[in-house]
Amino acid sequence: MPLLKGGVEVADGWRALADAEPVPAQGDVVVPLARFLAEREALLARGGKLGVRCRNTDAVEVLAPDLHRIDLIALEFPRFGDGRAFTQARVLRQRLGFQGELRATGEVLADQLLHMGRCGFDAFAAALPDLVAEWRKAGASYRAYYQPATADQAPLIAALRGGRRTPLANP
């Protein structure tokens, strides 16, 4: 699956672990939220970087105390019409101040990249032929927006009056 991060396609160096798979001593791993909660101490103590994969029904707030030690959170769009992860992303970024990688997974449509980026996603695992081009195009869709969002902390709808630039176009 192609992975877009920081506006370029990158290799995915993360290993997604299933529920019962043994945790390797080294390397960067992503574990499901339930497993993180069950094996929290051991996972945080190991060498490599740690990522957590949430379903879109999970209460991401449970990660609050550990967010500074988590490097990646993967959120899921099981169907493109199911927009719960947009709110999860904003809660993580805006309310809980998560600074690590926020990755969109599942059915990620080109026409949703803009919304995802504005909600705070900065990495996208998407089966799109030319992810970089799609990302550039999405970022250039609008010159400005009517409302503040996470990736473009704008001083309100009035920001439009100032003719603010599109943040995604300048990653």
Next chain:
Amino acid sequence: MYQYDQHDRAFLADRVALFRDQVARRLTGVLSEEQFRPLRLQNGLYLQLHAYMLRVAVPYGTLNGRQLRALAAIARRYDRGYGHFTTRQNIQFNWIRLADAPDIMADLAAADLHAIQTSGDCIRNVTADQWAGAARDEIEDPRIWCEIIRQWSTVHPEFSFLPRKFKIAVTGAARDRAAVRFHDIGLRLLRNADGEVGFEVLVGGGLGRTPVIGKVIRPFLPKAELLAYLEAIMRVYNRHGRRDNPYKARIKILVNDLGSDEMRRQVEAEWEGLRGGDLRLDPDLVAEIAGRFAGPALTPDPAPVRAVEDLPLIDPAFRRWLDANTVAHRVPGHRIVNLPLKPIGAPPGDASAAQMEALADLAETYGHDDVRVTHEQNLVLPHVREGDLPALWRALDGLGLAVPNLGLVSDIIACPGLDYCTLANARSIPVAQAISTRFADLARQQDIGELRIKISGCINACAHHHVGHIGILGVEKAGAEFYQVTLGGEPGEGASIGELVGPAIPAARIVAAVETIIAGYLAFRRPGERFLDTVRRVGVAPFRERLDAAA
């Protein structure tokens, strides 16, 4: 009305370009119909029985003459010469080709109009009191707040893929003409004990399969916190609203499942994290938006009143129209002129291109260039000088738009129904036409008095049948069209949901059934009692007996 600036126009231009690209990708097959569907829906484009239908937003029901002419031009160029005003204060064109849609959007944008978020699972066009800025009982103009909500909700990155569509209505008056109790969120501007104006916030009202009256979750919200509070509600809904069944996906079901206390708790908790933040509405910003609504400077003008009082001596038809279709304005010497789009026997809410163009002229000449669309599928010229009424009346009469039937039997709301809509069980428009024709005699209509009939072709309730004094709902029985009839619904401040009067009635007998019900009312009513009052006093049982006897 709200004046667009260069940024509003730039945004629309970008949107048109984006949509043009999406349509091109659909036409070349890059996008599947399934992938294209949410994109076209968020641009107001539906696939109907015979063609695409385009629903154009009329934000809070406000248009000017130039916009009305642009809509007329679209009706002529891309449709069959007419448009259909809807119960969402929007206008629909029923015969659109997909390939034309981007050009239509560009034509709309040239007149500061769009079709953004008139369908799809997102925040829809915000509706308001059609007499905003003119009504005598108004505390504050709701359109300023509607416009702020429109801007905030336009292409909102977080709330564009909600569990289901989401509708917000705002009223600033004592009388609720915007049916705020039947919206996902209803907002009422009111003054608190300290004299400060803020919002009462209602949540979880709605019609459809499960009609519910909205619950107050906050009795008083300071204006500056409006968007933060709305965002908090949307956030709770987006996370927890059901997505397993479209019939259970509206916020009313979530409010019902959680209970309004728990809903309030969750919303207020979310608001705690948002209040005072980015979304706080700075008074300067609000003043700037309010300034762009600069209404007409109406000067109190007591003199012409006498002229109006004299005129009935000249023409009794004018007097009937004046009494039935016009209402006192907050500025003395002016009237609010209502234009029912309900000529006897015609489809409710339809307007021809020629009518729209003529109305644009009249609005500019007599109405300070302000036209409103009502959720009752009528139009309004909200600011007319009394001295201009005779001339305006003559002109409207020539257009067939001076029938004095506002709020009467023939002022029927009807959805498109089986004539256009893929979801319909039964036809709505022909039933409305037949009832209107049966009660064509205006003296008879006036004797019956205020009576609001609403006809939906299926349980989606686009015509709000649950809140009709007489509600008519199309149902299908063994492949035939039947209608369920409810009595006693009311959308306003005394909100109530109509009660079923009996078993479904076959299409051939529906008009006669309405006649039987009205005859019952005339027999039961006490002096001065409206249809709704009588139904509330006697209940539905006596009406059912009469229907049974007639069957």
